[in-house]
Amino acid sequence: MEALLKKLTETFGPSGEEAAVRTLIEAEIKDSVDRIFTDNLGNLFALREGAGPAIMLSAHMDEIGVIITHIDEHGFMRLAPVGGMAPHLLIGQRLRFRDGRVATVYHEKLKSLRDLEWSKLYLDGGAAAAPPENPVAVGDLACFDQPFQRAGGRYLAKALDDRAGCALLIETARRLPRELPHTVCFVFSVQEEVGLRGATTAAYRLKPAYGLAVDVTRVGDTPKAPVMAVSLGQGPAIKIKDSSVICHPLVRRFMIDTAAELGIPYQLEVLERGGTDAGAIHLSREGVPSGVLSIPCRYIHTPSEMVDAGDMEHALTLLVKLCSKPWPAL
Amino acid sequence: MPVSGFKIKDVLMELSAATGVSGDEGAAIDVAARYFRQYTDRVKRDRFGNLIAFKEGKLPAGEPRFSLALAAHIDEIGAMVTQIARGGFLRFTAIGGIDPRTLLGQAVVVHGRTPLKGVVGALAPHLLAERERRKELTLEKLYIDVGLSEAEAREQVRVGDLISLDQEPVLLNGEKCCAGKAMDNRAGVAVLLQCAAELASMQHRADLYFIATVQEEVGLRGAVTAAYGVSPDLAVAVDVTHGAAPGLPDHEVHSLGKGPVIAIGPNIHPALGEKLHALAQSYRLPYQIEPVAGNTHTDAWAFQVSREGIPTALVSVPLRYMHTAVELLNLDDLIAAGQLLAFLSRSLDGAFWEGLSCY
Numbered sequence: 001m002e003a004l005l006k007k008l009t010e011t012f013g014p015s016g017e018e019a020a021v022r023t024l025i026e027a028e029i030k031d032s033v034d035r036i037f038t039d040n041l042g043n044l045f046a047l048r049e050g051a052g053p054a055i056m057l058s059a060h061m062d063e064i065g066v067i068i069t070h071i072d073e074h075g076f077m078r079l080a081p082v083g084g085m086a087p088h089l090l091i092g093q094r095l096r097f098r099d100g101r102v103a104t105v106y107h108e109k110l111k112s113l114r115d116l117e118w119s120k121l122y123l124d125g126g127a128a129a130a131p132p133e134n135p136v137a138v139g140d141l142a143c144f145d146q147p148f149q150r151a152g153g154r155y156l157a158k159a160l161d162d163r164a165g166c167a168l169l170i171e172t173a174r175r176l177p178r179e180l181p182h183t184v185c186f187v188f189s190v191q192e193e194v195g196l197r198g199a200t201t202a203a204y205r206l207k208p209a210y211g212l213a214v215d216v217t218r219v220g221d222t223p224k225a226p227v228m229a230v231s232l233g234q235g236p237a238i239k240i241k242d243s244s245v246i247c248h249p250l251v252r253r254f255m256i257d258t259a260a261e262l263g264i265p266y267q268l269e270v271l272e273r274g275g276t277d278a279g280a281i282h283l284s285r286e287g288v289p290s291g292v293l294s295i296p297c298r299y300i301h302t303p304s305e306m307v308d309a310g311d312m313e314h315a316l317t318l319l320v321k322l323c324s325k326p327w328p329a330l
Numbered sequence: 331m332p333v334s335g336f337k338i339k340d341v342l343m344e345l346s347a348a349t350g351v352s353g354d355e356g357a358a359i360d361v362a363a364r365y366f367r368q369y370t371d372r373v374k375r376d377r378f379g380n381l382i383a384f385k386e387g388k389l390p391a392g393e394p395r396f397s398l399a400l401a402a403h404i405d406e407i408g409a410m411v412t413q414i415a416r417g418g419f420l421r422f423t424a425i426g427g428i429d430p431r432t433l434l435g436q437a438v439v440v441h442g443r444t445p446l447k448g449v450v451g452a453l454a455p456h457l458l459a460e461r462e463r464r465k466e467l468t469l470e471k472l473y474i475d476v477g478l479s480e481a482e483a484r485e486q487v488r489v490g491d492l493i494s495l496d497q498e499p500v501l502l503n504g505e506k507c508c509a510g511k512a513m514d515n516r517a518g519v520a521v522l523l524q525c526a527a528e529l530a531s532m533q534h535r536a537d538l539y540f541i542a543t544v545q546e547e548v549g550l551r552g553a554v555t556a557a558y559g560v561s562p563d564l565a566v567a568v569d570v571t572h573g574a575a576p577g578l579p580d581h582e583v584h585s586l587g588k589g590p591v592i593a594i595g596p597n598i599h600p601a602l603g604e605k606l607h608a609l610a611q612s613y614r615l616p617y618q619i620e621p622v623a624g625n626t627h628t629d630a631w632a633f634q635v636s637r638e639g640i641p642t643a644l645v646s647v648p649l650r651y652m653h654t655a656v657e658l659l660n661l662d663d664l665i666a667a668g669q670l671l672a673f674l675s676r677s678l679d680g681a682f683w684e685g686l687s688c689y
Contacts, residue, residue: 220413227421227470229413229489240490241410241425246353246548252490268489270412272423287378287555330377 001312002155004028005167006148009157012098014065014082014141015194018042020098021061025166025188032173033186043202044188046173050180052326053209056288057172057184057319058199058277059165060192060215063158064301065143066095068123073130077103077123082141083193084301087118093303096145101125101135103142144303153309154232160305162192164295164312165214172319181326182209189277196244199277203284210251210327211281211290214319216297216307217242217269228271232296233308235265236315239292242271244279251291254328258321264314269294289330293319336527338520338664339505341365345516346499346508349439351408351492352425355379355544358404358512362519362542369526370540378555381542385526387535389680396683397537399562399640400525400671401553401629402518402569403546406511407653409433409493411440411474418483420448420474422493426547430467432654437496440476442487447496448476497655506660507586513657515546517647517664518568521590524668525675534675536564536683543629553629557636563683564602565642566671567630571620573648573659584648586660589616590667591646597626597634599641601686606643609673615666620646641686645670 007028013021022044030036033046044061064083071077081087090105097103103125107116123142127134144158157163169186176184185206189198192215203211217237220228230237238255239247259266271294282290295315298306350358359381366373366383373383381404389395407426415421420440433450440446452472455463474493478486499510522540529538539560543552557565571591574583584591592606610617622644625631630644645667649659 227413241353246425246545249354270410270423270490272412282378283551283554285555286376286559289377 001167001171001316002150004170005155005157005163008163008166009148009159012096012143013061013063013159014143015062015191016082017098017141018061018190022188025061025170028170029173029186039201039205041198041201042190043198045202046186048173048176048180048184050183052182054183054185054206055210055212055323055327056187056203056206056208056281057169058187058189058202058211058213058281059169060162060189060198060277061166062190062193063143063161064193065141068136068138068140071130071134071136071138075125075127075129075134077125077136079121079123080118086301087116087121088113089302090121094145095123095142097136097140097142102145146303154306155309156304156306158303158305160297160307161216161300164216164297164307168214168312168315168319171316172323175320177324180324184323192277196275196277196280199280200284203281203288207285208288211278211288212322213276213278213281213290213292215276215292215294216300216305217271217294218274218300219296219298222298230267230269230296232298232306233310234267234296236311236318237267237269237294237296239269239271239294242275243273244275245282245290245292247278247291248282248289250328250330251289255291255293255322258325259318262317262321264317267296336524338524338661339501339508341523342508342516342520342661342664343499345519346510346512349494350404350406350512351494352405352545352548354492355405358516359542362404365523366526366540369523369530376556376559378552379544380552380556382556382560383526383540385529385538387537388533389535393680395537396563396680397539398675398678399539399541399560399565399633400522401541401543401556401565401567401633402522403515403544403552403629404519404542405544405547406494406514407547408495411487411489411491411493413489414480414483414487415473416480418476418478418480420476420483420487422469422474424469425492427653429653430469430472433472434467436655438474439494439496440474440487441492441494446476446486448474451475495655506662507658508661509656509658511655511657513649513659514570514652517570517649517659521568521647521664521667521671524665525671528669528672529675532672532676534678535680536675536678538675546629550629550632553632557633557640561637562640564686565633565640566674567628567633567642567644568667569628569644569646570649570652571646572652573650575650584618584620586648586650587662588618590663590670591618591620591648593620593622593626593644593646595622595626596624597622597630598643599686602641602643605682606645606670606674609677610670613673615670617670
């Protein structure tokens, strides 16, 4: 899991440019599934045939990033957020483009840091010229450039949101039994961070009987954090609600019962702000009963997202079991 | 034109008292389903939980079938437990647009292992500094007290349990007005039932779908899947709108007792809106007009863009104190709204339906 997480999180993949992540995942999962295909938006589907109706498992490949909006004659680049990126997190950060080129971010002179806004930030890639001499073009995307590291029992990396979910889906595929009560479709979705867009079309195409998103969630266990009854290291979280979905009671109950049966720790999650692929899946066509398995994560949408190794292992155990047993009828 | 055996007052009060916070509308749906069964051919719940009652239209042989959906959301605003805090006090988040100012001192039911009575507490004014007292009240400052110790509370309540307002409906001004929780939008469901009851004695060509949608208050979610699943040829959403009250400008509100409110604007198919308008006039029903510049924030918004697009209209009932436990309305407005929808159902024919896509 750790080696896989390292590869996944260090790969470039802001929303809209998930190709490198997709190529990596395809290579990692292809031997564990019956069929693999992509769709018009770039979602990757990896399918294991089973006896019963399909369960769609979804983890998003994309990460937050920035897009270049303007390049001046001195080579300074202006930027805008792709997904929920905060400007103050970027100061002094290295960003990386698709081709591996790096740049750093700084700001114009400010009276106070409170005046910081996107229009005051610029990106410096070392080229002192406008295009075409500058290798970067308007519209190019960049993401955080940070290595994956282990810190005690925890993992630190950019893009754990949601490569942690991608890693879990890949590992789940590797451990599924030969006979499955349901067809299990692993979906690696695009453009979640800009509005659950990949999952929308993926669910429409698959017409699954059930949906299950796997994504990170916030925690309330850091100094003076807003109230949230989820902590790092206390087990994966079974989502009740976020801004995008109220998880189906049947799916929720099934997940809770399965975790209890396995004797693994779990937490119940009510996320006051934020959404995930299940928000799109559950509203597909006539509605798809959906749930979410969440990985507790600190510092979401920063260059140093943190998840707990034990939470990941427990999540994996739970996911394998969820995919191996028959789901309750509606 | 009273319908025998159907009393809107009783129906509305029973619906209002039933619990149905977004995401768990079961109890309210059971009440609605019992009534719909009396007036329609068949009743079912779809995969998303929406209640769909069907009544077949009677057409001359050879004419193409077409359908009208009448939709009202049955979910109500409420809250959800986010944390069982020290001392057994419950922290919570809003389900739908609940206003913290109206929650303070409110009786609630926490739907734990068993339903628990509770009250919404905050620091007493005596204990607050003057400056604190003037500060805005936010949900983070409120908690629910169910009178249990922390250990007992942990036994009975879990994160994610729903909380509903605890308020029996009351009649005012004789039996003209009714106030209570969840009138938004049990009033709309009652209007659908009034319409269905009226139609017991009327012929209609259109196949009729009466839909009680779920999860409207969290983003029109039930309407999204119901519109796709039923795929009607026309749709009318029924909801509530702001009633006149002190301090509100006349041009933003509608009077209680002056009839249902017919919306116009980009969310409304012009010919369908005009049809409602004309029907109200020819049957001498009281009505009011509400121009809405864009999103009506009702199920009509979801229906309009389902699949290939559905000609959609919106009929509303004026209501005061929206999203509180004392939402107040006039029952005559509900009756007139139900009659208007019945007249619409009766008047629709294939030619009108086909004309809707000709601009």
